[in-house]
Amino acid sequence: MYKCCIFDLDGTLINSIKAIAYSCNLTLKKYNLGPIDEDTYKILVGDGYEKLIERALIHCGDNNLENYEDALVTYMEYFKIHCMHEVKAYDGIHDMLDFLKKNNIKIAVLSNKPHAQTIENVDIVFGNGYFDNISGEKTNVKRKPDPEGAIIIANELDVNPCECLYIGDTNTDMKTGIGAGMDVVGVTWGFRDRKELESFNPKYVIDHPSEIIDIVKSTVLISN
Structure with a gap:
């Protein structure tokens, strides 16, 4: 049993996809990237926020991850505020x-x-x-x-x-x-x-x- x-x-x-998408798109906007639609985020998520940011940046053309380290910090700043957005x-x-x-x-x-x-x-x-x-x-x-x-x-x-x-x-x-x-x-x-x-x-x-x-x-x- x-x-x-x-x-x-x-x-x-x-x-929680709306909260994740909202926070990540705000992050991408800082680098003039995105937005990414919610259905795509369903594929990008699942392995922690570091991997999410990596995948999102590459999806938007930042293949060398030039903005990666800063984006990690930025995402967590937004996510702490918006993690309950329409959850x-x-x-x-x-x-x-x-x-x-x-x-x-x-x-x-x-x-x-x-x-x-x-x-x-x-x-x-x-x-x-x-x-x-x-x-x-x-x-x-x-x-x-x-x-x-x-x-x-x-x-x-x-x-x-x-x-x-x-x-x-x-x-x-x-x-x-x-x-x-x-x-x-x-x-x-x-x-x-x-x-x-x-x-x-x-x-x-x-x-x-x-x-x-x-x-x-x-x-x-x-x-x-």
Whole structure:
């Protein structure tokens, strides 16, 4: 049976693409670059803000990354202000999480978003103390797709990796969960398509948060 669900944040629990796009386009504007549309940002994100800035600059023609170091600082200045810009939970997420909590299944967040903004997003959208563990990007933990962060969360919550579902929306998440020895759920409502997710052979690929409830119910007799 599953005792814990570890969720990616952006594109899995919350739709934050507008905040990311807004902050990054403000950054690019400083160098007379951009803007980039939201659909393109869905491809650029997923591996931390340093990689986002690198990809955005190259996308806009700064192939030598002349503005890279300054853009990192500029982006974080904007993102600290605008990280909640039009951010909201996907439909069905609240009901699914409430079900998990009601049935004593631990819930956690593992994100490549900077830790402070991860905490801010989660606390504002879901409430302070709602999750059992929240982990954003930290200097002392390897970022996804390295499985270290997921394994640390499992250890801190006193569950075995094989008792965890890892849920995410990108190739980075598929690699993370598989590397951690967890059963992996790819979600199609986020930033990447089914084809990308299925290419990594996760145990499940789902189209709505309610399907997580079905997966958990299938492993043990629990309340409705």
